Amino acid sequence: MARDPATAPRARPREVVHLTDLDDAALCAVVEACGGLPFQARQLAHWIYVHGAEDLAQCRNLPAALRASLGAAGHVLRSTRRLHETASDDGTRKLLLGLADGETVETVLIPEGERNTLCISTQVGCPVGCVFCASGLGGVKRNLGCGEIVEQVLHGRALLAPGARLTNLVVMGMGEPLLNLRNLLPALERIHDPAGIHLGARRITVSTSGLPERMREFAAAPHAYNLAVSLHAADDALRRRLVPTARAPVAAIVAAALEYFRTKGREVTFEVVLLAGVNDRPEDAAALVRVLGHQPCTVNLIPWNPVEEIAGYARPADAQVDGFAERLRTGGVKVTVRRQRGADRDAACGQLRLRGPDGSRRTG
């Protein structure tokens, strides 16, 4: 007799476990719980992080029974999938990744000669709300999990030409990374692990909007990663205008950055997105010289890349940027200038996510 569906016992929904969320010990426990041995956990990790396997069926040297058992227990190799990709004329490639809950994040691969840099995100949206940035327009929805961060590297690495290597990682995409240290630090461990993706700490840069306490917490991490601080202005009132959620005074941010240098031996880079007539004036350069002159750090100037969604700002002319850089150099500040790449295809952060999964412009 057929059961009434309303009273029939319901099978518990199978809980999906994303294996990229697990560290070595947890992965080993999962494999052993499914009838495998510790060396098979290492083989599985090799498939995930070295070969970039996306499905258990690809892990050919694992016994079929173990793969079946892992699958039946709800273990999957990836929680993210590629939804859309754009390519710029200069070689920059931008990926929109779909997450298990329907949210999306961006990952950008920037090839420059022998150098292949990947820019990854740490949150869905961003709580910081810099006035010139598309990523902060909708606020933050949630932190990315450890696996969602690591998988961006696996997806980005898969875009490389055969034989090419990922040489640098910048954690500068959507989100404030230091507000998600709980998931970012284990993700960086996986990315750094010599038995896995194997990217050296000196090739990894984490960017923050300037949270002194979190910078100190980050300094306590086991490896000497590079730290970049988005300063944008050395005058507190102007900085609060550009980064409305900023609480810490510039002096406290600079002090925490110099402490990072003393603790880790890595010079901090201060990022300054230049907006014409707003923070590219001689007095803005003078303010930066006052706080950063002759200090062990570098200022990276980034002429703003206009985005359709943000009105009221303009990119400074190249001559203005060069003059600003010269004023800093004269004041004893090391300076680099980054002319943004991929400007022809939604390269500003947050742009691809503002589009739908098929690349069409979202209206709401």
Ligand code: SF4
């Ligand atoms: S620039 Fe960075 S910190 Fe500022 S809103 Fe955009 S993603 Fe957030």
